[in-house]
Every structure is written in structure tokens, then in C-alpha cells.
Amino acid sequence: MIMPNKHRIFGLALVALALLLGIIVYQQLPQQMPTHWNIDGQIDGRMAKPLGAFLLPLCALLTLIIFELIVRFSPKGYRVDAFTHVVGIIQNVTIAFLLVIYLTQILIALGYNISMERVVLLGVAGLFLLLGNYMGKLRMNFFIGIRTPWTLANEEVWNRTHRIGGWSFVAGGIAILIAALVSAPIAWLVAIIIATSLVPVAYSFWLYKRLQGFN
Template sequence: MKKYIFSAGLIVLTVLTWAFTYSSLPDNLAIHWGLNGSANDYQAKANAMMMLIGIMIIIYILMVIIPKIDPKNNYKTFIGPYMAIFNTMFAVMFVINLMIILTGLGYDLPISYLGSFIVGVIFMVFGNFIQIVKPNFFLGIRTPWTLSSEKVWKDTHRVSSKLFVLAGIIMMLSAFFPPVYRISAIFIAAIGCIIFSVLSSYIVYQRQLNK
């Protein structure tokens, strides 16, 4: 269970942060912001706290049980990348909690820039580690072609790794784009790397058939 200490610790730290600041927070908290960084959705602070902590707990439960229920049962061979990807998700969730709490306390954060960086980091971390992940039914580019052949899986994820890192870089750079172009850059980068990853799995599969 030592491998779960970091993520469990972030959940505890998130709970403590909410507990120490809860009485100082306004009754309603901003939980979503527009392209210009202005808040456009609010929730009661109790609901916001329970929702955000609840999401972290659900992710934690999934992280623990997925290796136990996957039929391929080979997570020991890539537990490092598996934990790195999930720990990044917990770190991002912790940062999101901090952003909501700090804005509630009156701090003026550069939300429009932070959002692009956060999404970019997720894609870059995923891209850096996904090429080491072995075939499984929950994590990675799971298409009929990658799941049919370990070689197709490996070759596809080698390509996808570069695509996701590139998409992450574009997303981070989009923080400096005008707001009207920022969401388009993030959307195109995200959808583009996913589509090309799926296409690459089919192309690699066809090449293997024709050998």
C-alpha cells in the first residue's frame, strides 16, 4: 500500500485545507471560469467542497481496484507509469481545490492562464508515461487493433506518446493566445492527438497484417 501514500496524502491535505479555510469562505464559491478568467458558475461552499473531495475519493478507489479487476492482470509490469499518471491527476485536483479556495478568499489568480497550463501538464505527463504502459483494458489507447496485438499496442503508444506531449505543449502555449483562440487551440490539440492515435493503431495493425 506504500505506493498509494502520495495520493492518499493529497486527499487528506485537501480535506485539511478545506477545514482550515471553510469558516472564512463566502457562502457561494466560483467553480468555473470563462475564457477571460471571469467566474461564470457558482456553488454553495458545502456542495463545492463535497463534490471536489468526492471526485478525489472516487479516483482513488478506481486507482486501487482497476489493477485487481483487469483481466490481463499485468499492472505489476508498469506500476510506475500507472502511479505517475494517477498521482498527476491527484496533484491537479489538489491545485484545482486550492484555486477555488484561494479565489473564494479574495485572491486574484490568473485563472485563464492556469487552466491552459493544468490541461497541458496532464497531456504531457500522460504522453511521457503512456509508451511504457503494457496492454490493458483501462489505461492507454484501447482500440480493437491495439488490444489484438502487443506489437500494435507498443508501436501505437510510441507514436501516441509524442502526440500527447506535443498537444500538451500547444495547450500550455495557448495560455498566451488571445482568449478567442485559446479554447480552439486546446480543443484542436486534444481531439487531434486522440484521432491520430486511433488512426495510427489501425495503420500499424494493417502494416502488421501485410507483412
């Protein structure tokens, strides 16, 4: 099975636009590109322009390749054939998130006063909201989703956990959006992500124990 063409083309178009942007503004960029921000939103890491100017588009391209390989080489019994459309959406949402961060990085490097902290919060909120809406459509596989020992051992546990996980991610996205709007510190993002992730993991353990036990 291969990724549907519309998702592959859209993903490639996003990457191409990002690379084109980097090429257009390359001469205006500083020799040391900002590439890392600390928990207070201050730049604390830089990288030489030749790599720093294109690192995130290259990461986006790598993401595209990884998703293509996942679709092509999933083992029998765990194929993603039935939901390649959902996989394609997740692929392109992830790429779009990386490119929003990239655009912000470029603008900051050009001297614009933009809060990377705020952009990350808003971006992660959008990512969680979109992923939450599609999580319940993922079927058992080894690569994408909430892969715990208990979800991979029982299809019912997988399906029910992903429905709960979808609600958890939507709730987490709303919480992160509120955190962004009230200018909460980035530590809030970390706490919300941990809580959002732990809910479906704990649920999968509880549900597996309830359905099958450990004897």
C-alpha cells in the first residue's frame, strides 16, 4: 500500500514552499541562526546559517519519508491500508506544525519581535485538537497511535483507548490554547502534555486488566 497521492503531493508542496522561503531570504539571515529557546522563551542556542536556515524543512522532509515507509512496510495483520487517509492527514498536520515553527524562526532571525513561546503553545494546541479528532479512527498498528503493551495485545483495548485518547488530546489542546491566551509559562505546556499522554496510557492498563487480567 502507498500513501494517497493527494496527501503525498500536499506534504511535498509544504516542504517545497518552506525550502523556497529559506532560499529567498537566505542572504538576509544572520550567520548564526536561532535554533533553540529556553523555558523562559529566550534564545539559548544558535546554529551556523547553512544548516540552521534549512534544518526544519529537512526535518519535515524526513517526516514525509518516515510516514511513506510506515505505510509501505507495516507487517501483515497490522497494515494501515484501511486508514491511509487518516495517516496522510496526521503526516501533513505534523509537517505543517514544523513549518509554522520554521516560519517563526525565520521571522525572529530577520529581527521581528515574535514570541516563539506563544507560537509553540498555539501550534501544539492546534496539533492536539486535530490529532484528537482523528485518533479514534486509527486501527491497531505498530507505528502510529497509543502503543502500549496492552493496546497492542488486545484490539478492543486499542480501539477504546484511542477513543478516550481522542477526547484527552482535544481537552489537552483546549487547555494549551487557554494557556497560550493567558501567556502562561512554557512549563504549563509540559505539564499539560504529560497529563494528556498519561490518561490514555493509564486507561489502557486499567481496561486490559478489567478485560483479561494478568494471570
